[in-house]
Amino acid sequence: xxxxxxxxxxxxxxxxxxxxxxxxxxxxxxxxxxxxxxxxxxxxxxxxxxxxxxxxxxxxxxxxxxxxxxxxxxxxxxxxxxxxxxxxxxxxxxxxxxxxxxxxxxxxxxxxxxxxxxxxxxxxxxxxxxxxxxxxxxxxxxxxxxxxxxxxxxxxxxxxxxxxxxxxxxxxxxxxxxxxxxxxxxxxxxxxxxxxxxxxxxxxxxxxxxxxxxxxxxxxxxxxxxxxxxxxxxxxxxxxxxxxxxxxxxxxxxxxxxxxxxxxxxxxxxxxxxxxxxxxxxxxxxxxxxxxxxxxxxxxxxxxxxxxxxxxxxxxxxxxxxxxxxxxxxxxxxxxxxxxxxxxxxxxxxxxxxxxxxxxx
Amino acid sequence: xxxxxxxxxxxxxxxxxxxxxxxxxxxxxxxxxxxxxxxxxxxxxxxxxxxxxxxxxxxxxxxxxxxxxxxxxxxxxxxxxxxxxxxxxxxxxxxxxxxxxxxxxxxxxxxxxxxxxxxxxxxxxxxxxxxxxxxxxxxxxxxxxxxxxxxxxxxxxxxxxxxxxxxxxxxxxxxxxxxxxxxxxxxxxxxxxxxxxxxxxxxxxxxxxxxxxxxxxxxxxxxxxxxxxxxxxxxxxxxxxxxxxxxxxxxxxxxxxxxxxxxxxxxxxxxxxxxxxxxxxxxxxxxxxxxxxxxxxxxxxxxxxxxx
Numbered sequence: 001x002x003x004x005x006x007x008x009x010x011x012x013x014x015x016x017x018x019x020x021x022x023x024x025x026x027x028x029x030x031x032x033x034x035x036x037x038x039x040x041x042x043x044x045x046x047x048x049x050x051x052x053x054x055x056x057x058x059x060x061x062x063x064x065x066x067x068x069x070x071x072x073x074x075x076x077x078x079x080x081x082x083x084x085x086x087x088x089x090x091x092x093x094x095x096x097x098x099x100x101x102x103x104x105x106x107x108x109x110x111x112x113x114x115x116x117x118x119x120x121x122x123x124x125x126x127x128x129x130x131x132x133x134x135x136x137x138x139x140x141x142x143x144x145x146x147x148x149x150x151x152x153x154x155x156x157x158x159x160x161x162x163x164x165x166x167x168x169x170x171x172x173x174x175x176x177x178x179x180x181x182x183x184x185x186x187x188x189x190x191x192x193x194x195x196x197x198x199x200x201x202x203x204x205x206x207x208x209x210x211x212x213x214x215x216x217x218x219x220x221x222x223x224x225x226x227x228x229x230x231x232x233x234x235x236x237x238x239x240x241x242x243x244x245x246x247x248x249x250x251x252x253x254x255x256x257x258x259x260x261x262x263x264x265x266x267x268x269x270x271x272x273x274x275x276x277x278x279x280x281x282x283x284x285x286x287x288x289x290x291x292x293x294x295x296x297x298x299x300x301x302x303x304x305x306x307x308x309x310x311x312x313x314x315x316x317x318x319x320x321x322x323x324x325x326x327x328x329x330x331x332x333x334x335x336x337x338x339x340x341x342x343x344x345x346x347x348x349x350x351x352x353x354x355x356x357x358x359x360x361x
Numbered sequence: 362x363x364x365x366x367x368x369x370x371x372x373x374x375x376x377x378x379x380x381x382x383x384x385x386x387x388x389x390x391x392x393x394x395x396x397x398x399x400x401x402x403x404x405x406x407x408x409x410x411x412x413x414x415x416x417x418x419x420x421x422x423x424x425x426x427x428x429x430x431x432x433x434x435x436x437x438x439x440x441x442x443x444x445x446x447x448x449x450x451x452x453x454x455x456x457x458x459x460x461x462x463x464x465x466x467x468x469x470x471x472x473x474x475x476x477x478x479x480x481x482x483x484x485x486x487x488x489x490x491x492x493x494x495x496x497x498x499x500x501x502x503x504x505x506x507x508x509x510x511x512x513x514x515x516x517x518x519x520x521x522x523x524x525x526x527x528x529x530x531x532x533x534x535x536x537x538x539x540x541x542x543x544x545x546x547x548x549x550x551x552x553x554x555x556x557x558x559x560x561x562x563x564x565x566x567x568x569x570x571x572x573x574x575x576x577x578x579x580x581x582x583x584x585x586x587x588x589x590x591x592x593x594x595x596x597x598x599x600x601x602x603x604x605x606x607x608x609x610x611x612x613x614x615x616x617x618x619x620x621x622x623x624x625x626x627x628x629x630x631x632x633x634x635x636x637x638x639x640x641x642x643x644x645x646x647x648x649x650x651x652x653x654x655x656x657x658x659x660x661x662x663x664x665x666x667x668x669x
Contacts, residue, residue, distance in 0.1 A: 103478060119465055
């Protein structure tokens with residue numbers, strides 16, 4: 001199953017998530033003279049997990065450069081550059097580090113357009129990477145989409161595939177009028193995806209990643225892939241047709257699309273990369289209930305991180321995140337009831353699966 | 362003679378700022394200005410001397426205490442009063458108020474109520490100017506309290522490393538709300554900045570617009586040549602931190618320091634020039650107040666504009 005497969009299959013190719021990032025960063029620098037990239041390690045041999053490798057050599061140190069350890073200062077520098085017409089792209093190799101820049105992101109970048117009555121604009125792209133697996137622990141694993149999407153003035157996206165990056169980044173960089181936070185997922189970086197030439201007219205929205213009729217799974221980031229894998233499994237094992245929606249644009253999703261799907265299926269699962277409390281799962285429910293409290297035939301199922309900081313021990317981490325096992329079980333239980341009696345996939349650890357996984361997805 | 366003409370021009374702008382703020386004091390009990398105001402009375406010479414030492418297209422990034430910089434940079438008085446009144450005719454349609462004055466058309470690139478938060482903006486703008494090979498410079502305006510914030514240190518380090526054309530301008534009134542500097546700082550600003558390899562200068566005569574102007578011209582020339590500079594100017598906040606009153610009766614400070622400053626304050630001492638200029642300035646201010654009074658309040662149609 002492929003996200004790209006819902007589009008016409010023409011001129012497709014295989015491209016990793018990191019490769020898509022590198023292509024879009026390269027194109028942004030080539031196409032827009034006012035674009036520059038700064039962040040800790042953007043010009044080193046690792047190049048933000050391969051997403052900026054070689055760009056400093058290609059475009060020069062004035063446009064792609066390392067910065068001191070100064071998350072707040074860097075973000076403020078980006079705002080200042082944006083206010084005078086440049087387009088900064090900043091990076092944080094873990095989303096957790098962006099919390100050091102919260103003052104600039106929330107008190108300033110998010111406010112400047114509105115607070116000054118439209119006099120000021122600070123369009124920029126802040127790329128942050130969510131870690132998972134192999135002992136990332138409490139401070140290398142957080143996924144702050146709900147935090148950022150809470151604040152008016154910020155646009156928050158979570159690309160779940162190479163295609164999502166190819167579709168969105170060129171539409172964001174130097175085009176979107178405000179600050180954008182893109183929450184990338186480290187588990188996705190090394191995955192290969194089938195991609196088609198990009199032709200998105202409305203890039204910042206939500207998509208049906210897989211059509212179905214029995215249950216709606218609204219998912220974010222890597223959980224989109226988990227939902228697609230689960231949907232494939234339940235189709236083969238139980239003939240269940242699961243519709244998977246990639247929320248994609250977290251701050252500006254297509255709620256009509258979500259509501260129409262749930263109206264059709266009457267069943268809802270939300271699979272998010274973060275905590276459920278006051279998060280994406282809660283917002284999906286709010287949006288649906290506000291539209292029509294009768295949309296659901298039964299209580300929905302919510303999949304997210306356990307309500308604790310992320311533990312480091314593998315045995316705990318494996319039960320901290322929703323597994324493939326649980327995602328499949330959620331779909332089966334929604335459609336067939338809790339006592340569905342259908343065999344679950346043997347895999348317990350999603351990250352083990354991703355290490356073996358060699359797409360294209 | 363030339364200095365005399367410059368003095369007269371700068372004195373006029375400083376007097377304009379003082380009289381604008383005194384008008385705000387008059388208006389405040391009427392509740393027509395329903396937002397916090399941080400008056401720069403006592404500090405006007407800094408804004409005026411600095412802005413006159415800059416070129417018109419140099420950009421200033423300011424603080425919540427920025428009536429002075431807004432006026433000294435050449436912002437519209439009508440739009441300022443309307444902004445304070447929360448009216449549609451305000452510079453930001455009433456959404457900004459006193460703490461967030463901006464006038465990008467004359468180079469005031471916003472002001473923030475979160476201490477120190479616009480300092481890196483000036484660095485970012487300076488970095489862009491450098492990349493473009495522009496001759497503009499950026500000025501970060503902040504108080505002495507702001508230098509205790511981490512982002513100030515991050516900004517100094519980055520500006521020094523990258524040789525950013527930015528002027529760090531510290532208005533040193535010795536107070537962070539009600540805390541005196543010795544209780545807050547283990548360093549001296551100029552020595553601290555020098556440890557980053559940044560050239561510095563402290564001006565003690567913060568009442569003297571000509572001295573401040575000269576210091577700014579010198580500093581700006583060095584910045585324009587491609588290096589950051591820290592300019593610290595001693596000054597005195599006559600009024601309370603926020604609001605329109607005095608605060609000596611709270612006993613956290615005495616009036617002695619302010620009184621000493623007032624004895625050297627040209628706006629108080631030079632009564633002859635003040636009297637000569639005042640009628641015209643008063644008319645200007647009354648016209649701006651009338652503009653604000655006549656301007657409609659924003660409503661539901663404006664509530665969600667400029668949200669992306």
